[in-house]
Amino acid sequence: MTPEHLLRQLDSDEQETSEWIDSLRSVLQHEGPERARFLLSQLASAAREAGLNWRDARITPYINTIRVQDEPAYPGGSDALTVEEKLAGIMRWNALAMVVRANRAYGELGGHIASYASAADLFEVGFNHFFRARDNSNGGDLVYFQPHSAPGIYARAFLEGRLNEDNLAHYRQEISAAGANIQGLSSYPHPWLMPDFWQFPTGSMGLGPISAVYQARFMRYLEHRGLLATQDRKVWGVFGDGEMDEPESLAALSLASREKLDNLVFVINCNLQRLDGPVRGNGHIVDELETLFGGAGWNVIKLLWGSDWDPLFARDAKGELVDALNRTVDGQLQTFAANDGPFNREHFFGQTPGLQAIGNMLTDDEIDRLKRGGHDLRKIYAAYHAAVNHRGRPTVILAQTKKGFGMGKAGQGRMTTHQQKKLEQSDLIEFRDRFKLPLTDEQIERLDFYKPDADSEEMRHLHARRAALGGFMPRRVDARTTLPVPAIASYASFALDADMKEMSTTMALVRMMGGLLKDEGLGKHVVPIVADEARTFGMANLFRQVGIYSAQGQLYQPEDIGSILYYREAKDGQILEEGITEAGAISSWTAAATSYAVHGLPMLPFYIYYSMFGFQRIGDLIWAAADQRSRGFLIGATSGRTTLGGEGLQHQDGSSHLVSASIPNCVSYDPAYAYELAVIVDDGMRRMLQQNEDVFYYVTVTNENEAQPSMPANANEGILRGLHCVQSCDGAQVRLLGAGPLLKEAIAAASLLKEKFDVQAEVWSVTSFSELARDGIACERARRLQRSDELPWITQQLQGSDAPVIAVSDYVRAVPESVRAYVSARYVTLGTDGFGRSDTRAALRDFFEVDAKWIAYTALAEVWGETKGADEMREIAGKLGLNLDKPLSTDC
Numbered sequence: 001m002t003p004e005h006l007l008r009q010l011d012s013d014e015q016e017t018s019e020w021i022d023s024l025r026s027v028l029q030h031e032g033p034e035r036a037r038f039l040l041s042q043l044a045s046a047a048r049e050a051g052l053n054w055r056d057a058r059i060t061p062y063i064n065t066i067r068v069q070d071e072p073a074y075p076g077g078s079d080a081l082t083v084e085e086k087l088a089g090i091m092r093w094n095a096l097a098m099v100v101r102a103n104r105a106y107g108e109l110g111g112h113i114a115s116y117a118s119a120a121d122l123f124e125v126g127f128n129h130f131f132r133a134r135d136n137s138n139g140g141d142l143v144y145f146q147p148h149s150a151p152g153i154y155a156r157a158f159l160e161g162r163l164n165e166d167n168l169a170h171y172r173q174e175i176s177a178a179g180a181n182i183q184g185l186s187s188y189p190h191p192w193l194m195p196d197f198w199q200f201p202t203g204s205m206g207l208g209p210i211s212a213v214y215q216a217r218f219m220r221y222l223e224h225r226g227l228l229a230t231q232d233r234k235v236w237g238v239f240g241d242g243e244m245d246e247p248e249s250l251a252a253l254s255l256a257s258r259e260k261l262d263n264l265v266f267v268i269n270c271n272l273q274r275l276d277g278p279v280r281g282n283g284h285i286v287d288e289l290e291t292l293f294g295g296a297g298w299n300v301i302k303l304l305w306g307s308d309w310d311p312l313f314a315r316d317a318k319g320e321l322v323d324a325l326n327r328t329v330d331g332q333l334q335t336f337a338a339n340d341g342p343f344n345r346e347h348f349f350g351q352t353p354g355l356q357a358i359g360n361m362l363t364d365d366e367i368d369r370l371k372r373g374g375h376d377l378r379k380i381y382a383a384y385h386a387a388v389n390h391r392g393r394p395t396v397i398l399a400q401t402k403k404g405f406g407m408g409k410a411g412q413g414r415m416t417t418h419q420q421k422k423l424e425q426s427d428l429i430e431f432r433d434r435f436k437l438p439l440t441d442e443q444i445e446r447l448d449f450y451k452p453d454a455d456s457e458e459m460r461h462l463h464a465r466r467a468a469l470g471g472f473m474p475r476r477v478d479a480r481t482t483l484p485v486p487a488i489a490s491y492a493s494f495a496l497d498a499d500m501k502e503m504s505t506t507m508a509l510v511r512m513m514g515g516l517l518k519d520e521g522l523g524k525h526v527v528p529i530v531a532d533e534a535r536t537f538g539m540a541n542l543f544r545q546v547g548i549y550s551a552q553g554q555l556y557q558p559e560d561i562g563s564i565l566y567y568r569e570a571k572d573g574q575i576l577e578e579g580i581t582e583a584g585a586i587s588s589w590t591a592a593a594t595s596y597a598v599h600g601l602p603m604l605p606f607y608i609y610y611s612m613f614g615f616q617r618i619g620d621l622i623w624a625a626a627d628q629r630s631r632g633f634l635i636g637a638t639s640g641r642t643t644l645g646g647e648g649l650q651h652q653d654g655s656s657h658l659v660s661a662s663i664p665n666c667v668s669y670d671p672a673y674a675y676e677l678a679v680i681v682d683d684g685m686r687r688m689l690q691q692n693e694d695v696f697y698y699v700t701v702t703n704e705n706e707a708q709p710s711m712p713a714n715a716n717e718g719i720l721r722g723l724h725c726v727q728s729c730d731g732a733q734v735r736l737l738g739a740g741p742l743l744k745e746a747i748a749a750a751s752l753l754k755e756k757f758d759v760q761a762e763v764w765s766v767t768s769f770s771e772l773a774r775d776g777i778a779c780e781r782a783r784r785l786q787r788s789d790e791l792p793w794i795t796q797q798l799q800g801s802d803a804p805v806i807a808v809s810d811y812v813r814a815v816p817e818s819v820r821a822y823v824s825a826r827y828v829t830l831g832t833d834g835f836g837r838s839d840t841r842a843a844l845r846d847f848f849e850v851d852a853k854w855i856a857y858t859a860l861a862e863v864w865g866e867t868k869g870a871d872e873m874r875e876i877a878g879k880l881g882l883n884l885d886k887p888l889s890t891d892c
């Protein structure tokens with residue numbers, strides 16, 4: 001039972017109630033809304049003082065928020081409405097034809113009809129009246145499109161002349177299309193595969209909403225820092241009601257209102273269904289979302305009923321209709337959507353005599369065609385108009401629609417409609433008739449695409465509207481703008497000439513960033529991002545240097561104002577301090593990392609985080625950033641399963657390099673030395689900012705202090721390709737490959753081997769197993785396919801000796817295993833498979849068998865091979881202080 005219904009039952013004195021309400025109405029009429037609001041808040045505080053514990057129910061009745069009398073006139077009047085309705089019908093048909101055709105040809109391709117069928121009108125009003133494209137005078141609006149509505153966006157681009165029949169015929173056939181020199185159409189918005197079209201990949205539910213919020217916030221950041229005028233631009237997000245179940249969808253709602261993002265509009269397509277069935281069969285998803293968004297401080301607009309309901313509400317003097325709508329749960333509303341006029345008359349309007357009388361105002365056919373708000377262009381326009389004019393808060397429009405709208409008995413409101421890709425001829429004919437499409441039965445049978453004549457009213461209107469709004473969209477532009485990259489010596493000479501000074505690679509990175517931030521050309525484009533770990537990484541000095549971004553500036557005197565590193569928030573602050581939200585921080589990073597294309601303004605974000613909470617926790621957001629052709633640095637700090645020490649199981653990362661290696665445009669490094677890091681940062685900046693390569697860098701740094709050598713001569717290429725020699729040795733009996741923080745263990749092992757066992761070892765630093773493996777795969781393939789004789793870098797470097805090679809990494813063994821095929825000598829890997837532990841680095845490295853002693857033991861076992869028996873090896877282990885009977889690290 002809804003609150004209003006309950007209230008009515010509880011009303012013990014209806015006359016008193018109506019006197020109060022009349023007073024309010026009279027105040028409103030004679031003194032206006034401001035006074036009414038004041039009185040209500042006075043009442044509320046009197047209630048509070050009296051200890052009534054009264055709270056406003058956040059749910060409003062199940063009707064439109066915008067009253068009929070407040071609706072603005074529709075631009076272009078009824079003529080425009082008629083043409084735009086026709087256009088929406090054409091888009092629906094072409095989208096449907098595209099999906100059904102593809103599946104007639106290849107049943108496995110999939111695709112969706114019902115989602116766009118429900119969203120078409122929401123999109124059309126946006127395209128015809130609100131969504132502004134980027135043109136010379138305006139950066140334009142940004143729209144995050146519901147992914148499985150993509151067919152509708154293609155259908156529109158077809159009418160606009162941006163896509164042709166060949167493109168549409170290659171929906172979900174990107175590879176075959178490329179073979180025929182045609183641009184195929186991606187299943188979902190995909191900037192990697194359709195780089196001139198899609199801007200934002202939204203295919204994974206929940207990522208669109210959080211990305212849209214942080215994009216709107218990033219635009220404010222650019223504005224407040226004086227880098228870009230963004231104030232009259234909007235970010236629109238059109239999402240599904242089912243999608244709102246994803247935690248990421250709701251994760252940033254309070255940030256959006258806290259930051260007063262009135263440049264942000266969400267349109268939630270509440271067709272009340274998700275894939276399997278109703279979103280909230282036994283309740284109202286709209287009311288639930290109203291509470292959530294309203295509670296988070298958003299302006300909420302319910303857009304539930306079309307104009308044809310207005311006369312019915314006008315007749316509803318006793319509130320029976322509103323009551324019935326309040327009572328009717330979503331599962332039932334779906335059933336009403338799936339059934340015809342007589343069914344709805346009997347089961348909805350038949351509930352009470354009063355409702356029956358209201359229902360009698362309409363024929364069965366009119367009842368059948370009663371529109372939900374999200375299918376009524378006039379109502380949609382009113383909601384969008386209110387949203388874009390609302391100040392001080394973001395707006396959400398909860399638009400009620402019917403899933404599979406117009407798909408007839410076979411589809412509309414059916415449980416199975418989400419995945420429906422085939423329609424019977426009779427359903428297609430019904431669809432044609434419903435949307436008055438000028439297509440013959442044969443054309444319908446053949447699923448012909450339909451494009452009105454160029455000089456038709458529809459086409460002229462469509463082009464005129466887009467011209468007025470700045471051109472076509474979505475459109476992705478990469479103007480290939482470059483940024484100056486400072487000379488490496490200007491910010492990293494301390495690392496290149498470290499001369500055995502002690503520091504951690506994290507410290508080195510932060511110092512380099514400090515230098516880059518000061519650079520005259522590049523500095524202002526650098527975006528340092530943290531998720532409440534700046535102090536952990538020694539970044540507190542940047543607080544003062546460049547300030548923490550805050551739209552409000554700093555409204556308080558910070559406790560540490562007297563210190564030189566005080567916590568400085570500023571409206572033009574440069575650091576994005578996101579608080580404890582890795583999902584939010586990576587969304588900011590992506591906004592900055594794609595600014596070169598989205599805003600035509602290249603930025604260079606460094607997001608520095610606990611490496612465990614990166615690829616593992618927010619891997620899907622990183623995948624989407626990759627898809628979006630991000631350029632920037634992800635810095636996995638406090639990395640390494642044995643290097644982080646004390647933190648234990650949930651903090652010690654041993655797998656991020658495995659995942660990062662699987663992302664094609666992610667270049668990963670696990671450097672050991674500050675000078676390696678400097679070379680990597682320099683290279684990354686050059687590739688991303690000057691050569692406009694669509695790559696991003698993942699670099700792990702650690703908090704272990706160590707003596708940093710200066711950079712040896714000729715190391716550059718090896719560092720970047722993944723392997724360089726740091727201790728060569730003529731006639732080495734074994735080669736030790738150490739990665740990142742374990743390089744020093746390999747070096748110590750070499751000394752042990754020499755001093756205690758007279759075994760000569762060479763030591764190599766592996767800066768990137770994944771780059772070595774990629775190179776290996778490419779060379780091997782070229783050898784097979786083109787009979788190329790180029791050897792992989794690792795093979796070249798290690799050739800000329802068949803001494804065994806021992807590789808050690810602070811990541812799982814699968815990381816060093818990835819290059820096995822390219823090492824011709826005997827190859828043994830040591831890694832940190834298993835759960836982390838809280839203990840000292842020394843204890844952890846012994847536990848995972850990756851310390852100098854275990855490396856030395858492993859080397860001896862390989863060098864000596866079968867010449868030494870078990871007893872002798874046990875004796876050696878004893879000398880080294882190793883326990884050969886300890887369990888495997890994965891067994892405990």
Ligand SMILES: Cc1ncc(C[n+]2csc(CCOP(=O)(O)OP(=O)(O)O)c2C)c(N)n1
Pocket residue numbers: 114115118148203204205206239240241242243244269271273274275279403418
């Ligand atoms: C993270 C993720 N989980 C699951 C899916 C698969 N999926 C695609 S659409 C969909 C249902 C979407 O329902 P809703 O958001 O209500 O949109 P509608 O199609 O009803 O408009 C699901 C489960 C996905 N794309 N992403």
